[in-house]
Amino acid sequence: MTHRILILGGTTEARQLAGKLAARASVTLSLAGRTESPVAQGVPVRSGGFGGADGLAAYLTETATDLLIDATHPYAAQISANAAQAARMAGVPILALRRPGWEPVEGDRWTLVGTVGDAAQALGPAPRRVFLALGRQEVAAFEAAPQHHYVIRSVDPVEPKLAVPDAEYLLARGPFRDAEERALLE
Ligand SMILES: NC(=O)c1ccc[n+]([C@@H]2O[C@H](COP(=O)([O-])OP(=O)(O)OC[C@H]3O[C@@H](n4cnc5c(N)ncnc54)[C@H](OP(=O)(O)O)[C@@H]3O)[C@@H](O)[C@H]2O)c1
Structure with missing residues (x-):
């Protein structure tokens, strides 16, 4: 059967x-x-x-x-x-089926936060360049830190767009390769 x-x-x-x-x-x-x-x-x-x-x-x-x-x-x-x-x-x-979590390795710099809102706060007051590879339901929390430049990657367009002055949107679907990720970050 x-x-x-x-x-x-x-x-x-x-x-x-x-x-x-x-x-x-x-x-x-x-x-x-x-x-x-x-x-x-x-x-x-x-x-x-x-x-x-x-x-x-x-x-x-x-x-x-x-x-x-x-x-x-x-x-x-x-x-x-x-x-x-x-x-x-x-x-x-x-x-x-559970994915293993990311484990810190030698040379990493992690800042652990409890929520997406805390992550936005942890960026600090000075403007930074920030890559967001979160679910598109999650990214709105970063409107609380509008001073940063954001690069936001999602499978479907983020609608409505983030209410921040400086954001770029990338549409892409994983899995992503190491070399491509490195090139993107660089
Ligand atoms: N959240 C993310 O960042 C993310 C990233 C990649 C892929 N996904 C996929 O996207 C789907 C939705 O994610 P979510 O965060 O919105 O889920 P969620 O908050 O856990 O689920 C919300 C509701 O969506 C329905 N649902 C979710 N997954 C389903 C499935 N595979 N088949 C049928 N109904 C489903 C269920 O509705 P009912 O109660 O009416 O059954 C569920 O109560 C998931 O299947 C997940 O694997 C999510």
């Missing part, structure tokens, strides 16, 4: 995992539907929210899903919490 797997995605890892599992199971990939033109995923895709944990649990039951895989982005906390709860409610096993 072919196993039915639902992967909650929206990440490169989810797409790669779906591609690898597709030969051995019936895989559906779920996207939130936020990105205007998502990259081809290579497996059947469903798009849009489920209506909370209850909705996801009902979906798992209706589709006779055997395994739920949470491969969503680390910032996407709500869907991960919903997935854990829905799996419990529907009696479906769940596997969560």
Whole structure:
């Protein structure tokens, strides 16, 4: 019997995992539907929210899903919490794919902050050149520090634009290569 797997995605890892599992199971990939033109995923895709944990649990039951895989982005906390709860409610096993965190290495200079707002404050009063590679829902916090020059990279355009006088916008989709990142920063 072919196993039915639902992967909650929206990440490169989810797409790669779906591609690898597709030969051995019936895989559906779920996207939130936020990105205007998502990259081809290579497996059947469903798009849009489920209506909370209850909705996801009902979906798992209706589709006779055997395994739920949470491969969503680390910032996407709500869907991960919903997935854990829905799996419990529907009696479906769940596997969560977690990215290892960044570890400081020799020569790094880290400033640890609790929130995006704190990061904006930590830039200090003097104007600096700042690269923002945050989710586009996150960048508005930097309007509190309008003295800086910002380079803002996102998959879809940041709308509305940041209310700061000096910002450049780059549209790009990861994964990004070391050499390209270095060139961009330079
Ligand atoms: N946040 C980021 O910076 C970021 C970066 C890269 C990729 N992504 C991807 O973008 C998606 C949305 O991120 P978010 O931060 O807005 O999520 P979130 O705050 O955790 O989720 C908000 C709501 O969006 C729906 N949803 C989220 N992911 C879904 C999925 N894979 N399939 C179906 N519905 C989903 C759910 O709606 P219902 O309650 O109605 O089910 C969820 O309650 C995630 O799938 C994530 O993997 C996010």
